[in-house]
Amino acid sequence: MTTRDQSDSNWSAAEEDIMEATYSALLKHGYADLSIARIGDEFERSKASIYHYYDSKDDLLVTLLEFTVDQFESSLNTEASQNPAQDLKQLIDKLLSPHPLEDSHQFQAVLVGFRSQALTNTRIRAQFTQVDEYLATTIQELIDRGIAEDVFHDVNASQVAEYILATINGVMYSRLTTDRGDAIAAAHTSLISYLDSELIAERGGNHPV
């Protein structure tokens, strides 16, 4: 996790250090065994300064999640091209990249770990509701654009967006929690086939003016 690249960051240096330390401790120990003491071990300043900023381990973790979600959404933010079909496939490739960089894999692993906490923690649940809302809206806007430009069939954009998102979530989840790499690649291939056969009216090349 590189906070230093975030030029628009609103976090103080101390807060950023705490986020880095929490993230490192999380990767090392996992959720079940995470503690403020262990976060302190990853941290150069005094453990007491953590309590200056955060009331509890729970507060710290929810803040780390907000921080991580911001980074995740920024990483997906790219310039729209002239081709909505290409943009949609690129977004899917980014999310389902078959050979993710270790950093991106760790990133997603942290998100999956957080997500399981959404079962019982309403603040974390609200964050993931927002993440999925963001992804569904992004996909739906691409579909709406494709329909408006006559390169996609006139589908129910919202419903198809939710379908694509569900498949993406299932593939990401299985990649991180099973050893079924070939199976996951097959699901990814099928998703692209689905787009080609059900959504995209005109393949490749430029869209009509």
Place this chain on the structure above:
Amino acid sequence: MTTRDQSDSNWSAAEEDIMEATYSALLKHGYADLSIARIGDEFERSKASIYHYYDSKDDLLVTLLEFTVDQFESSLNTEASQNPAQDLKQLIDKLLSPHPLEDSHQFQAVLVGFRSQALTNTRIRAQFTQVDEYLATTIQELIDRGIAEDVFHDVNASQVAEYILATINGVMYSRLTTDRGDAIAAAHTSLISYLDSELIAERGGNHPV
């Protein structure tokens, strides 16, 4: 979790009691805060007897997972009908039931909680690899049967099965970790539309002899 219905159970009464206690403690406290002491609180016998059967909390949790996976797979086991399309839709409805019974919801919630442990625990990862393998095989066999009986198009059964499974996993996951019920229902509807348009050659009624 009702172990008493399992006539083919190979578990001793004491082991079943420990599984029930572990399950109750898990629902009450979640993974992060689970401890042998808290499992003992749900248990009428002495805490020491837990150690008689299980070396560690980790050992106990993996055994509970095996037990839960057995129950999950048994719950999906139904008699094949004359109609593979109907059987496939029934399987999907069972997995994605829009108003799951509280018990089934808790069941799936326990599975999601376990699954996040698959990131770091190889024994748990192996269990989920097996769960997905089981589900993918079940779906693939239904597709193979539909193709053989000419009621499904001649698709790549293995690839389509992985695609359907990924979507199912994504929907189950989102239902448990977000508050996006309408969106999830939309994804479920899209999955059924996909089956109708891409897989099923002959809808409803009986298949040709």
